[in-house]
Amino acid sequence: MKKVYLIGYMGSGKSAIGRRLSYALKMPYYDMDREIERKMGMKIPEIFETFGEEYFRTLETEFLLNFRDEWCIISTGGGTPMRKENREILRATGLVLFLNAPFHEIWRRIRTDRNRPIVQRSTREELQKLYAERKKVYRRTAHISVNTEGRSLRQATEYAARQVRRLKGKQPN
Ligand SMILES: Nc1ncnc2c1ncn2[C@@H]1O[C@H](COP(=O)(O)OP(=O)(O)O)[C@@H](O)[C@H]1O
Ligand SMILES: O=C(O)C1=C[C@@H](OP(=O)(O)O)[C@@H](O)[C@H](O)C1
Ligand SMILES: [Mg+2]
Structure with missing residues (x-):
């Protein structure tokens, strides 16, 4: 195990x-979104507008496949775990x-966010x-759930950090 991935819906705090x-x-x-923006030299709404959502989804898969092999924290996009291939990469790495x-x-x-095209169009x-459809997928993709309801960013981070420290040593790879 090399990476710590955060998954969840838009606005969940990834x-x-x-x-x-x-x-x-x-x-x-x-942050996967920032890395994809850097690579493309375009902001997320512009990528969606110019190339379409499916193309953006392929950029996400390419990121997961090619990103360097190092210990790090990665915030995914809210749609990343919706592809089976992505789920497999997340759990395996x-x-x-x-x-x-x-x-x-x-x-x-x-x-009120303008940088999330899915919010803009829905x-x-x-x-x-x-949210309801994706939640089921997030649950079965994750090793653990972190409940952030009623928790400040600081409290949610502390809780997540404890879980990572506890589980890091138990991973087989
Ligand atoms: N537990 C929380 N308490 C208060 N604000 C939060 C919490 N989680 C997220 N936020 C705020 O909600 C907004 C969206 O969070 P963000 O990290 O961009 O979500 P994501 O990356 O999952 O889409 C940000 O302004 C963030 O500071
Ligand atoms: O849920 C989604 O499909 C998306 C979530 C966004 O990331 P955040 O979850 O960080 O908002 C970003 O990848 C893109 O706008 C699509
Ligand atoms: Mg984000």
Whole structure:
């Protein structure tokens, strides 16, 4: 096991907690969305607009396949675990943490965001339906769930850090 992956819905705190977890565990940090933006020289909404969602999904898989083999924390995008191939890579190369939060909290965090094309194009009802569908996949992809409901970023990070320290030694690879 080399990597610690954070998975979960948009707004579950993958990027915010990932960055803090990297300080807590003294491991380098990468955000898949930022890495893809850097590689393409384009922002996520622009990539969706120009090439379409499927192309973005392929960029995510390419990132997972090619990213360097080092100890690090990686925040995935909310859609990353929806591809079977991605799920297999995540579980085979790292410890997978699902950041769980109720939809009403998530909605409060993402409703005004302009950088998430899926939020831009969807109604609240559509986002809630997608949340319910994806949640099942997040649960079965993850090694552990981290409940962030009612927890500050600091508290959620501390809890996640404890889980990683506890489980890191138990991984076979
Ligand atoms: N547990 C939390 N408590 C308070 N704010 C949070 C919490 N988790 C996330 N946020 C805030 O919600 C917003 C979205 O979080 P972000 O880390 O970008 O989510 P993700 O990367 O999972 O889409 C950010 O402004 C972040 O600071
Ligand atoms: O849920 C999704 O399909 C997406 C989530 C985003 O990342 P965050 O989960 O960090 O918002 C980003 O990858 C893209 O906008 C698509
Ligand atoms: Mg993010």
